[in-house]
Amino acid sequence: MANNGENPSPDVGGKTVKLKADDGEIFEVEEAVAMELQTVKSFFDDDGVSYDTVVPLLNVSSTALAKVIQYCRRAVELRAKSGDDEGANEKAREEREGLEAELVREESDEGIKELILAANYLNIKDMLSFLCRAVGDRIKNKSVEYVRRFFVLENDFSPEEEERTRNEVAWAFEGVDAD
Amino acid sequence: MQHRRHQSQSHVFPRRLTTPGGAGAIIVSEPKRGKKRGSYTCGRCGLPKKGHSCYVSITTDTNSPITSTPTHAPDSSVAVSATRPPPTRHFRRALSFDEDVGDVNGGFPEDEDDLDLGDPVADPESGRFPAGCLWEILRRLPPAGLLAAASVCKGWRETAKRLWRAAEELRLRVPARAQVGLVGSVLQKCPGIVRLSLRMESDVDATMLACIAFSCPNLESMEILKSDTAINRITGDELGRFVVDKRCLKSLKMEGCSNLGGFVLCSSSLSTLWLSDLYSLSKTVFNCPNLNEISLEFSCQENDSTDLATMVDGLGRNCPRLQNIHIASVRLSHSVVLALTAAQLRWLRMLSLVLGSEITDASVAAIASSNPNLELLDLSGSSISDSGIGMICNVFPETLSRLLLALCPNITSSGIQFATAQLPLLELMDCGMTICDPNSQNPIPDESSDSELKHFSNTKLHLIHQKLIIKHNRLKKLSLWGCSGLDALYLNCPALNDLNLNSCKNLHPERLLLQCPTLESVHASGCQELLIGTIEHQVSDDFSAMENLLPCKRLADGSKRVRVPHFLSAQSYDDDKKQRRVERRQCNVLVN
Numbered sequence: 001m002a003n004n005g006e007n008p009s010p011d012v013g014g015k016t017v018k019l020k021a022d023d024g025e026i027f028e029v030e031e032a033v034a035m036e037l038q039t040v041k042s043f044f045d046d047d048g049v050s051y052d053t054v055v056p057l058l059n060v061s062s063t064a065l066a067k068v069i070q071y072c073r074r075a076v077e078l079r080a081k082s083g084d085d086e087g088a089n090e091k092a093r094e095e096r097e098g099l100e101a102e103l104v105r106e107e108s109d110e111g112i113k114e115l116i117l118a119a120n121y122l123n124i125k126d127m128l129s130f131l132c133r134a135v136g137d138r139i140k141n142k143s144v145e146y147v148r149r150f151f152v153l154e155n156d157f158s159p160e161e162e163e164r165t166r167n168e169v170a171w172a173f174e175g176v177d178a179d
Numbered sequence: 180m181q182h183r184r185h186q187s188q189s190h191v192f193p194r195r196l197t198t199p200g201g202a203g204a205i206i207v208s209e210p211k212r213g214k215k216r217g218s219y220t221c222g223r224c225g226l227p228k229k230g231h232s233c234y235v236s237i238t239t240d241t242n243s244p245i246t247s248t249p250t251h252a253p254d255s256s257v258a259v260s261a262t263r264p265p266p267t268r269h270f271r272r273a274l275s276f277d278e279d280v281g282d283v284n285g286g287f288p289e290d291e292d293d294l295d296l297g298d299p300v301a302d303p304e305s306g307r308f309p310a311g312c313l314w315e316i317l318r319r320l321p322p323a324g325l326l327a328a329a330s331v332c333k334g335w336r337e338t339a340k341r342l343w344r345a346a347e348e349l350r351l352r353v354p355a356r357a358q359v360g361l362v363g364s365v366l367q368k369c370p371g372i373v374r375l376s377l378r379m380e381s382d383v384d385a386t387m388l389a390c391i392a393f394s395c396p397n398l399e400s401m402e403i404l405k406s407d408t409a410i411n412r413i414t415g416d417e418l419g420r421f422v423v424d425k426r427c428l429k430s431l432k433m434e435g436c437s438n439l440g441g442f443v444l445c446s447s448s449l450s451t452l453w454l455s456d457l458y459s460l461s462k463t464v465f466n467c468p469n470l471n472e473i474s475l476e477f478s479c480q481e482n483d484s485t486d487l488a489t490m491v492d493g494l495g496r497n498c499p500r501l502q503n504i505h506i507a508s509v510r511l512s513h514s515v516v517l518a519l520t521a522a523q524l525r526w527l528r529m530l531s532l533v534l535g536s537e538i539t540d541a542s543v544a545a546i547a548s549s550n551p552n553l554e555l556l557d558l559s560g561s562s563i564s565d566s567g568i569g570m571i572c573n574v575f576p577e578t579l580s581r582l583l584l585a586l587c588p589n590i591t592s593s594g595i596q597f598a599t600a601q602l603p604l605l606e607l608m609d610c611g612m613t614i615c616d617p618n619s620q621n622p623i624p625d626e627s628s629d630s631e632l633k634h635f636s637n638t639k640l641h642l643i644h645q646k647l648i649i650k651h652n653r654l655k656k657l658s659l660w661g662c663s664g665l666d667a668l669y670l671n672c673p674a675l676n677d678l679n680l681n682s683c684k685n686l687h688p689e690r691l692l693l694q695c696p697t698l699e700s701v702h703a704s705g706c707q708e709l710l711i712g713t714i715e716h717q718v719s720d721d722f723s724a725m726e727n728l729l730p731c732k733r734l735a736d737g738s739k740r741v742r743v744p745h746f747l748s749a750q751s752y753d754d755d756k757k758q759r760r761v762e763r764r765q766c767n768v769l770v771n
Contacts, residue, residue: 136324153334
């Protein structure tokens with residue numbers, strides 16, 4: 001049971017769940033955090049699967065999973081902080097936004113894509129939301145070629161088709177940043 | 180009335196539908212329902228569909244906050260020329276105050292639909308991104324971005340197309356060189372559009388209306404804003420035809436209506452109508468029995484030949500359900516008010532008749548007798564006096580929560596104080612440019628030069644060295660901008676959030692006492708440095724000012740004692756004050 005250095009052992013006494021990344025690495029997380037991942041939640045909702053079962057997350061790399069767990073931990077903490085008090089709510093929300101911004105700022109394009117795929121697969125609504133927004137920001141004013149490179153996509157249009165689309169919305173390409 | 184904008188959620192007068200400058204636009208989609216194909220794996224997460232529930236929320240995610248509002252003329256220019264009417268745009272605020280800008284995301288319902296995007300694009304091998312993720316990314320792009328996205332590859336074009344078709348709301352900024360055809364091509368992608376807002380930077384005429392009419396069969400709400408350089412050439416006939424055609428149109432808002440010339444509007448669906456920059460309207464017919472809210476702002480050009488009394492008369496007769504009325508025109512007069520009150524609009528709740536210097540106390544009497552249940556009354560720029568205020572306090576204390584009397588030269592500090600004492604439900608009070616001498620551009624001389632004081636005629640004495648003491652439990656926003664005659668101010672308002680003291684240049688730092696623990700913003704542009712310092716000191720003093728129960732206050736030099744009014748020693752709060760002591764929010768003192 002190897003624990004990733006970035007993933008400190010959870011508190012003794014709380015229920016934990018074991019998640020296995022695609023390379024076999026196992027992460028032990030608190031139950032509350034694990035349930036942020038809807039995919040994991042449904043895994044256990046099915047027919048009373050025992051909490052001791054290791055959840056195989058074959059589509060998620062260990063680096064991505066580590067970051068996801070880190071984010072979810074902080075998110076759960078912050079949510080616990082906010083309650084009825086409007087002031088505390090506001091503060092918690094700001095902190096969470098700061099956390100999201102930080103996570104996004106440090107990521108490379110590849111990293112962010114990987115995180116999106118992970119958040120999507122693991123079905124973490126909030127995380128997917130801010131990640132997608134961040135990617136949207138990154139490609140918003142870029143050229144079409146840039147977007148293709150970013151997502152590693154092939155241009156499968158015929159030249160005529162492409163020309164037509166371009167002309168139709170020429171004004172949409174105003175203000176495009178240099179790559 | 181001129182408030183410095185600060186990016187906060189609690190504006191005095193939020194203008195909800197302002198499209199943020201240059202930020203492109205926002206698109207809102209709702210999932211297409213009932214379109215499921217037999218696919219083994221869920222389109223979004225790739226897990227087998229059986230026994231799992233996917234969770235996609237298709238809410239809008241505006242990419243720029245609505246808080247970026249247009250900047251208005253700097254306060255200093257208004258303070259100098261009080262007779263020239265300020266820019267008209269902000270008058271609308273009185274009405275839109277009702278629409279609190281709470282949720283930036285527009286409050287669209289979240290949908291937990293299992294949106295199956297059909298094709299097995301969920302294969303992580305090809306194309307890398309499952310369609311669900313792509314949808315999430317694309318739907319957060321501005322329309323220009325979404326259009327560009329369609330050029331990336333066929334898969335993207337397909338998803339973009341679906342997004343367009345699901346869109347219900349669209350806000351577009353139409354740049355200067357764009358042609359109607361381009362807007363048309365965008366509109367045709369989204370036939371489901373229900374709410375449309377266009378910010379025109381190029382000229383707009385009836386071809387745009389025709390394009391919209393053709394492309395948006397389900398249109399319920401339309402807004403045409405324009406930049407300063409764009410010209411709106413739509414005529415009254417064209418507008419009338421549009422309104423008749425669009426049978427489900429509920430809300431119509433248009434700027435730059437100087438070429439309307441007159442119109443006949445017939446619609447049983449229309450409930451909100453805002454037209455601004457109107458000029459010289461000949462005939463106006465409002466055949467809209469369900470009209471709920473109307474805002475008519477006339478441009479301040481000379482020789483406006485509109486017959487306001489007849490217009491208002493027609494409005495009153497044909498639109499009995501009117502609740503909110505806003506008219507801004509320098510030609511508003513007592514006879515116009517009489518025409519309005521004669522209609523006896525029993526649902527009227529918000530009445531705003533501004534810029535009319537010929538509106539008098541008699542007009543107030545007429546309003547008070549025919550509409551005793553007003554919640555908002557705005558008579559800024561009128562000639563009403565303290566007796567008019569007296570009448571207001573007599574008739575409206577049980578309903579009035581917003582009173583705006585900016586630029587009313589005949590009201591005095593006694594009137595203002597009386598109003599705050601007699602209207603218990605008051606939440607907003609605007610007394611900008613009232614306690615001042617509008618013709619004086621010189622700073623009031625200080626007390627030491629007695630000889631100069633004698634030069635002031637008696638009639639003007641009430642405009643200098645004025646004191647205001649306001650204690651009110653519900654007041655949230657108070658504006659005293661431009662009150663250069665004010666030299667002492669005591670406020671004990673436990674609910675006050677926003678205080679505007681811009682250009683209160685004679686407000687004495689030692690005669691200011693703010694006991695308003697919930698204060699979030701104080702606007703102090705154009706005030707003395709010392710005053711700004713005092714304000715900052717008072718608002719950052721956590722509760723110490725309130726806990727000071729001494730009836731007198733000793734000042735730093737020990738020589739003077741400011742006599743604090745009696746109410747400040749009784750520190751008992753109402754029952755409805757929160758028991759819990761919340762940490763005091765930071766209050767911003769805004770200087771420019």
